[in-house]
Amino acid sequence: NAGVTQTPKFRILKIGQSMTLQCAQDMNHNYMYWYRQDPGMGLKLIYYSVGAGITDKGEVPNGYNVSRSTTEDFPLRLELAAPSQTSVYFCASSAGVSSYNSPLHFGNGTRLTVT
Amino acid sequence: DQQVKQNSPSLSVQEGRISILNCDYTNSMFDYFLWYKKYPAEGPTFLISISSIKDKNEDGRFTVFLNKSAKHLSLHIVPSQPGDSAVYFCAASAFTGNQFYFGTGTSLTVIP
Numbered sequence: 001n002a003g004v005t006q007t008p009k010f011r012i013l014k015i016g017q018s019m020t021l022q023c024a025q026d027m028n029h030n031y032m033y034w035y036r037q038d039p040g041m042g043l044k045l046i047y048y049s050v051g052a053g054i055t056d057k058g059e060v061p062n063g064y065n066v067s068r069s070t071t072e073d074f075p076l077r078l079e080l081a082a083p084s085q086t087s088v089y090f091c092a093s094s095a096g097v098s099s100y101n102s103p104l105h106f107g108n109g110t111r112l113t114v115t
Numbered sequence: 116d117q118q119v120k121q122n123s124p125s126l127s128v129q130e131g132r133i134s135i136l137n138c139d140y141t142n143s144m145f146d147y148f149l150w151y152k153k154y155p156a157e158g159p160t161f162l163i164s165i166s167s168i169k170d171k172n173e174d175g176r177f178t179v180f181l182n183k184s185a186k187h188l189s190l191h192i193v194p195s196q197p198g199d200s201a202v203y204f205c206a207a208s209a210f211t212g213n214q215f216y217f218g219t220g221t222s223l224t225v226i227p
Contacts, residue, residue, distance in 0.1 A: 004158070031213065042119070042204065043159075043217040050213055058214065090158055103149055104206075104215055106158030 002026050006091050006107035013081040013114045021076040021110050023091030031094040032074040033058075033104065034066065036087040043090065049074055081114045088112070118142045119207050121218035129226050134192040136221050138205035141186065145207040149215070150179060150190045153202045162203075163190070195225045 007022045025032065030051045035043040035058075045058030049068040063085060065077040074093075078085060089110045096102025120139045128134045136150075146167035151159035165172040165179045165188070172179050178191045192199055202220045 033215075035217075040124070040219065042117075042121075042219040043206075045214055045216075048213060056213070092158075103161040103164060104151075104159075105161070106151075108156070108158045 004091055004093055004105050004107035006089075006110050008110060009108070010111045011113070013078075013112065015081060015083065015114060017081050018077070018079045019081070019112075021078070021089055021091075021112075023074045023076065023107060024072050025074075025091075025093040025105070026072065027093060027095070027105065028071060029093035029095050029105070030071065031096060031102075032068065033092045033094070034064070034074070034076045035090045035092065036060065037090060037109075038087050046076065046089075078112075083114050086112060086114045116141075117219070118145075119205060119216045119218040121205060121221050123221050124219070125222045125224070127224045127226060128195045130197060131194045134190075134195045134199065134223055134225070136190040136192075136203050136205075136223065138188045138190075138218055139186055140188075140207050140216075142207070142209070142216075143186070144209040144211070145216075146210050147208045148179070148181060148188050149206045149208075150177075151204045151206060151217075152199075153204065153220070159204055192223075195223075197225045197227050199223060200225050 004025045033048040034046040047066040049055045092104040092106045149164040150162040153159040205218045
């Protein structure tokens with residue numbers, strides 16, 4: 001039972017490059033989320049999706065894009081990488097139609113450095 | 116604007132003693148609260164939750180208390196074990212929403 005799988009685990013980008021962070025879940029969850037965690041900070045929501053074909057912005061969406069073509073996959077795209085995007089990125093999923101009794105299940109994260 | 120706050124960045128406790136981690140929130144619409152535990156180089160893992168219709172929820176050594184009037188929740192770990200050393204995040208959401216809001220975390224060290 002893999003849960004939420006993120007790839008790659010680590011990546012170093014040069015300023016201006018682009019990349020896609022992959023996220024897949026095998027729990028048939030409708031809700032999927034992308035968070036970033038900066039040192040000493042909590043988890044900030046970048047984008048989320050409540051089902052295939054539906055995405056919405058979170059607190060810090062600038063510089064990112066997402067798509068949700070299937071229930072299982074929720075890739076995060078970084079265009080024109082900037083040093084401010086150096087962070088650890090976590091993908092998560094949840095079963096809930098409502099939030100009750102539907103905790104988030106997280107992947108192990110992607111550590112991204114932009115230099 | 117930080118809607119969920121953990122004002123203690125770190126906490127040290129002797130093995131066998133009680134650990135109390137605190138969390139405050141500002142949004143009165145929040146009605147579902149969760150605690151997550153995070154080890155280095157891993158994703159957060161769900162620990163325990165509580166809905167606003169309760170003021171206490173227990174799961175083994177872990178108990179979460181909710182004080183809605185004070186907009187405060189706490190996580191009690193009894194007895195604390197060295198394996199409990201991790202960063203603990205509290206999170207909250209509203210029934211009408213789709214988002215979870217996280218605190219900044221408290222790093223717990225349990226000293227053997």
